[in-house]
Amino acid sequence: MTELLVRRLHPDAAIPAAAYDGDAGLDLASVEDAELGPGERRTIATGIAVAIPPGHAGFVQPRSGLAARHGISVVNSPGLIDSGYRGEVKVVLLNTDAAESFHVAPGDRIAQLVVLALPQLRVAVTDELPGSERAHRGFGSSAVGSPP
Secondary structure (H helix, E strand, C coil), X not given: CCCCEEEECCCCXXXXXXXXXXXXXXXXXXXXXXXXXXXXXXXXXXXXXXXXXCCEEEEEECCHHHHHHHCEEECCCCEEECCCCCCEEEEEEEEXXXXXXXXXXXXXEEEEEEEEECCCCCCCCCCCCCCCCCCCCCCCCCCCCCXX
């Protein structure tokens, strides 16, 4: 099992944890009190720093319940935490609701952290790429009724 080292930077910071056995994401909680008005974005502190293991990356992602019930998302989703970063984990929240404000209180779970192993890549320059079924088709190319 791979270990994720977590350092508390704030005495009330919650240690990231999965809500249920087998969950892919670890909940990240706020250490701030903040109000996000309709359409407003704000960077929210979690009060923790992490040491993502070498060969891995951390991805900060929205919580589906906040998105469905309140229109709260993570602007740069997923936010990337490289294995060498040791600063505070912060989450850039966006209130997509056009009418209602959203209140964040200390201890509220605001996002989730997913840590994944990454292959080590060697970049190789080439004059030609291998073929594929998709080839040059871009956004929406697999939708019903799309031209081939």
